[in-house]
Amino acid sequence: MANGGDRRADVDGDRLWRRHTEMAELGATQKGGVNRAALTPADVEARARLAGWARDRGFTVEIDAYGNQFMRRPGAADAPAIASGSHSDTQPTGGRFDGISGVLSAVEALEAIDDAGIVTDRPLEAVIWNNEEGTRFSPTNLGSAVYVGAAPVDVMLAATDRDGVTMRSAVQTLREAVPWAGPRELGAPMAAFVESHIEQGPELEAEGLDIGIVTAIQGTRKLDVEVVGDEAHAGTTPERMRRDAFVDAVRIATALRELFHDPDDIMRFTIGRFEVSPGALAVVPGRVFFTVDIRHPDNATLARLGDRIEPVCRRAASRCDVRVAETRRADSTPFEGAVPEAIETAVRERGYSYKHMPSGAGHDARYVSEICPSGMVFVPCERGLSHNERENATPEDIARGAQIVADTLLILDERLP
């Protein structure tokens, strides 16, 4: 059995949507969004309910040292699990889907398989990666990064929130809320991982497609640019005597935009922060600070164009001093092999429309792919809005995403050696 097609488990779209609605009440904002930072009371309540549903099914629940939570349906063999999941925390003005929808889809997949009475070879797991958004605890970090050893657990547990609460004590609060959870070793092997997530971009909706099969999390480079001139009186200083940092920053921004123009519209180039000092009506600006965020799935393109930023900045400046500093660089993470292949099989068998596409944003699957074959399923969302209280998706699209997770778990159970 190469495709798992003879073991059919149909998800319950109503149950899945009802749980989305229930979860959206935990941390609900007045504008219809969700504010549920990692391991705040609302997030702990969400975790406890999810752990409760798992317990009611007879699934086991485990929590690791960093607060990642694993809900396991046993398999016939005592082997590393095939897992799916995402995160339950949100941005401060976040929506009802980013993260939690991937968790609920994983839970629904396990329950649908359970409802169908299917016995898998391997255990199946629904995972909640802790602190994905990184807005409460600084330094920003991801539960998945700690789990795979890409970030040091002791440092991340010592991180404090604005009130001085450590992540270590926040994890303890979670444990107390889920006393039936057993321990889990950080880095314990997984057989494979599939993450379902809203696209957070507009392409699937615009093209009328059901599912995106993610080919890679694109690479990124982030730079700070500082332009320094001289403050001067706007009324008295002739143009020829000015060293206007705003004027040069605009020249630089224009030159960079030309550099990153991409007729194929794959390159992402954004100047998101742009701060003009002193920022007074009648004062010629003496300093501008701005950020450059570029992303591309192809590492060679990212390297070649990213390396041209500094010389282009210097050439575009007419009178001011320019400093360029790279603050972050991450290569593209490809998703190849067993998991995306299983996703494609599942999508084709269900007859859903789909396309292959890179992910613009980072996700937990990026880190998990360091320890096991991984992949991602994208679900359309309304107008691509995310990190936004107006974030939205349809029950039908959400159900299709969960169905693909369920089918992919079964296919992987068949195909994995």
Add this chain to the structure above:
Amino acid sequence: MANGGDRRADVDGDRLWRRHTEMAELGATQKGGVNRAALTPADVEARARLAGWARDRGFTVEIDAYGNQFMRRPGAADAPAIASGSHSDTQPTGGRFDGISGVLSAVEALEAIDDAGIVTDRPLEAVIWNNEEGTRFSPTNLGSAVYVGAAPVDVMLAATDRDGVTMRSAVQTLREAVPWAGPRELGAPMAAFVESHIEQGPELEAEGLDIGIVTAIQGTRKLDVEVVGDEAHAGTTPERMRRDAFVDAVRIATALRELFHDPDDIMRFTIGRFEVSPGALAVVPGRVFFTVDIRHPDNATLARLGDRIEPVCRRAASRCDVRVAETRRADSTPFEGAVPEAIETAVRERGYSYKHMPSGAGHDARYVSEICPSGMVFVPCERGLSHNERENATPEDIARGAQIVADTLLILDERLP
């Protein structure tokens, strides 16, 4: 006697410089500048010392309802005075010359004329206009504007500072510190007014000139521009689907800069505030707010080019909405006739080098010119720096400016009908 040249009164440069040093101690900042907002203890102390020197000379002192202070040397006739002066308040990080130098030059002129034993026909006055910088009391206003009736005194006296202190009570504090001051009616006639001020621009120094004879305070138009697009995720949103407010704002700023390019370098065009929202590294900006400040001595040019701002903004925007609102418009104020003619006579007779030039900044003389012939003398300052703790000027240049004030007062006393 057409030129006053037979009544020679030479200023005492050492005394004048010593008083600059003494005044710079009142509100002195660590970086060598001055922080002396209107009618703060430091400013009241400055006012009291100036009033004390006047009393020691036998000059009369008057304070009007808004706190403008007049120190008068009587003349042979009981007629409106020929006046000179400026302001004693500073910017929060102001310098040692802006304002106070014009006051001290007027005082020095009166003392030099007194030392020379000259009896003038008209009284001569040294004036301190209250609250020129407008940084402590909002709404921003000028003592000279209230004096000439261009701003309502009751409203301006009711204005409060950050601590809730009214201008009315601040003026009362001044009165108590100068109990020998008599009252002065707002708008009481003056025969003429000459204001000496540091240039606050770099031209005189750059051209090696001693004196600037101000032809006009240039007109100005100030506008707010708002560019509204949509916030979006920097990693997931393709360029073709973005409405990036920063991108359009840069296009607009570039188009405006072309519009205001002036080969003669008379036009002043400044974008001083430029605020990008939400201003996050990974978020496509949804809104940009910026200000436009244009100034030109010619009202027709100001009208013609200023009226093109809104259409140019609209044409330059590619995808975002643009709103343009004019927040202030003031025509150019010319200085013509008796006062600049007297200044030119004085400069020529002293053999100083000079040029005619417009003033880029606003000054009290702008309002005073509404009630009597007025003019201004500019003195070179170091690198044009002003509204800056590093503001500087030489004792020799300051003395030349005071000399021209003294000579101009005497020439006007001869020439005025």
